[in-house]
Amino acid sequence: MLTPHTIDCPYCGEPIGILIDASIPHQQYIEDCQVCCRPITxxxxxxxDGMIGVRASAENDA
Known part of the structure; x- marks a missing residue:
């Protein structure tokens, strides 16, 4: 089940939408910002309980 979530890019600060697979309890991956194209960890x-916590960090902050 994919759950939509909005994060702020750690580089440009723009809000971007991501889809999260809530069936996987622990995940870490890199996705490029849809605005500035920089890699977000x-x-x-x-x-x-199904509550989702998301941390978005810059490449050198991860």
């Missing part, structure tokens, strides 16, 4: 945690 996404760290995603889904708890037992």
């Amino acid at each position: 996404l760290t995603i945690e889904v708890d037992d």
Whole structure:
């Protein structure tokens, strides 16, 4: 099940939409910003209640 989520790009600050697979409890991957095209490291945690936590960081901050 894909869940839409909005994050702010750590480089340009623009809000961008991402889709999260909530069936995977621990994820980390890189997705390029849709505005400035720089790589964002996404760290995603889904708890037992289905609450999604997302951390978006710049390439050198991860």
